[in-house]
Amino acid sequence: MARSVLALDQGTTSSRAIVFGYDGRPTGLAQQEFPQIYPQSGHVEHDPEAIWNSQLDCARRALADAKTAAGDIAAIGITNQRETTILWDRTSGKPVANAIVWQSRITTSLCEHLKANGLEATFRDKTGLVLDPYFSGTKIKYLLDAIPGLRARAARGEILFGTVDSFLLWRLTGGKVHATDYSNASRTLLFNIHTLEWDDELLRLLDVPRNILPKVQPSSGSFGTTDPALFGVALPITGIAGDQQAATFGQACFAPGSAKNTYGTGCFLLLNTGTQPVVSNNGLLTTIGWGVGGKVTYCLEGAVFVGGAVVQWLRDGLGLIGAAPEVEELALRVPDSDGVFFVPAFVGLGAPHWNPTARGTIIGLTRGTQRGHIARAAVEAIAYQTRDVLDAMQRDAGLTLNHLKVDGGASRNDLLMQFQADLLGVPVRRPVVSETTALGAAYLAGLAVGYWTDPGDIVRNWALEREFLPGAALADREHRYERWQRAVERSKNWAE
DSSP states (O other): OOOEEEEEEEOSSEEEEEEEOTTSOEEEEEEEEOOOBOSSTTOOEEOHHHHHHHHHHHHHHHHHHTTOOGGGEEEEEEEEOSSOBEEEETTTOOBSSOEEOTTOOTTHHHHHHHHHTTOHHHHHHHHSOOSOTTSHHHHHHHHHHHSTTHHHHHHTTOEEEEOHHHHHHHHHTTTOOOEEEHHHHTTSSSEETTTTEEOHHHHHHHTOOGGGSOEEEOSBSOOOBOOHHHHSSOOBEEEEEEHHHHHHHHTTOOSTTOEEEEESSSEEEEEEEETSOOOOSSSOEEEEEEEETTEEEEEEEEEESOSTHHHHHHHHTSOOOSSTTHHHHHHTTSSSOTTOEEEOOBTBBOTTTOBTTOOOEEEOOOTTOOHHHHHHHHHHHHHHHHHHHHHHHHHHHTOOOSOEEEESGGGGOHHHHHHHHHHHTSOEEEESOOOHHHHHHHHHHHHHTTSSOSHHHHHHHOOEEEEEOOOSOHHHHHHHHHHHHHHHHHHTTOOO
16 A cells, blocks of 8 residues: 655645655655735735745655655645635646735725625525635636736636636646635635535626636545656545645544634634534634535634734734744743734734724834734734634534634644633644644545545544643633724724
């Protein structure tokens, strides 16, 4: 039997590749950051070639790091930043423009126009999503309308659309496969999560031609094989899922009511609701978790646009720290934030507020405010936003979580994890393998080829690294949270 599974984890600020063994532990890893492009306020782009080149390079370096020959790989799984939109030429495979990143607010006016025409309920009922610039559908329309001649080319069948997974799959298979999985399709505003098909009414409302769309498949199954020129042999690609769904799978959240929070560029809290979608009345999203073994699993999701990215901003925007891990040491120089609250609404607010014109706010500054207070307020903001989402989720699902599984880069910040436990009043559990996004993609791929037999193997692999127990007094916790909510209200509706 082949020794390993290769996961390609294409994220918002970096590409990663990780080789996993049967025990779910990494044996080789490579990571590479790539440039973020900010053409104007609230707009974020990526160069698709930078995405592809960094991801391919990481895949090759991860194999070398694991001292694993390509022939020893049982399967490849792909996980990706979701909603980021790429259009490319069907013949050449070349992108027609930069990718519009999920964070971008470029289609705010279009979303407001659709809302004004009373269409939000139509989209919500079919897709489980809200009308927000976050999602792919309005980005596709924007590109087709903004680039001269592109809509006509799309009508002639010359242009293809994909989220990042589809673009990588197209490149990996040498242009032979144009496909995606249920989880990524469910984030486009174009996919009916009940019928599991692209929806003709939604395509018409957003003026998106059907012929540019990828084939939609279950998350675990055959997506083709790699071009032999890339790794020396043709490798099966058998798993695809959006990053947050993959992380939920990697955390073994298979039972309805189980939940995880990923602390990455953004923060994404997902709750497994089983085989039936649950409608949110509190600003959350209903989304497809994954399709495996002939069954579709649904989730409630709360998406926070700026989580760990606030630490990147302290590093790159303010120059307050030299490297991201330094934020914890700086924040620990002070006992608390001294009344400073930081709402990192750089690109608006996601769940449960959905306010695209909110902007970043630091409030409570005094002459006594130091660098440490701002760093601490930034770290605490990540936890406060998670509480916003979890409170809404518990109201929707009618349940109370007894613990929260966590993962992602910022979950390694012990100060943040302890504050999160204090703020939620429940234990926070961090697994040994924190790279659960890549691990979930590996599991989806490995299950499809029999490398792992069933989800029971995945449950047995999950191992606790550390549990953070809540210690804050209830009154203190609620007082802090009430002040946070006041700060959030002041950040809203700032941008025109």
